[in-house]
Amino acid sequence: MFKDNWIHELARLEEQHEPCVMVTVLEDRGSVPRDAGTKMLVTRDNIIATIGGGHLEHVASKMAREMLLSGEQSLKVERFNLGARLGQCCGGMATLSFEPIGTAQKHLVLFGAGHVAKALVHIVATLPLG
Known part of the structure; x- marks a missing residue:
């Protein structure tokens, strides 16, 4: 699924609580897509927008999905030599960032079993905690 307006799709994914990895071209040198x-944006099942297709996009989407499956929450930056590393004819260099979005698990620890904690449990039960 390729769409040009990734920002609206990102908002939709957030509303649906669907995690994704935002892949951004940070730097381009020479001939790059x-x-x-x-x-x-890369979700478990879709690709939204494009960083140019080809082997670079294939490798980037695979890396992003691996991050989603492993629950990775840290930003990664990777440099790609399109000619030597990926065999693309354009032959330039591209630096990509991989930013997981919506993958952080929310936790709440509640101590105590008194009347305040018992009242809080009912309120906390209405919150979107995973």
Whole structure:
């Protein structure tokens, strides 16, 4: 699923509590498919927008899905030599960031069993905690 307006799709994913990884072209040198600032969202089942297709996008989407499956929550930055590493004819260099969004688990620890804690349990039960 390719869409150009990734920001609206990101808002929709957040509303649906669907985690994704935002892949951003941070730096482009030489001939590359897309310029710095280009973004792509990767969910478990979809790709929203594009960083240019080809082997770079294939590898980036695979890395993003692996991050989702493992529950990775840290930003990653990776540099790709499109000619030597990926065999793409454009041959430039692209630096990508991989930013997990919506993957953080929310936890609440409640201590005590008094009347205040018992009252809080009913309120906490209405919160969107995973």
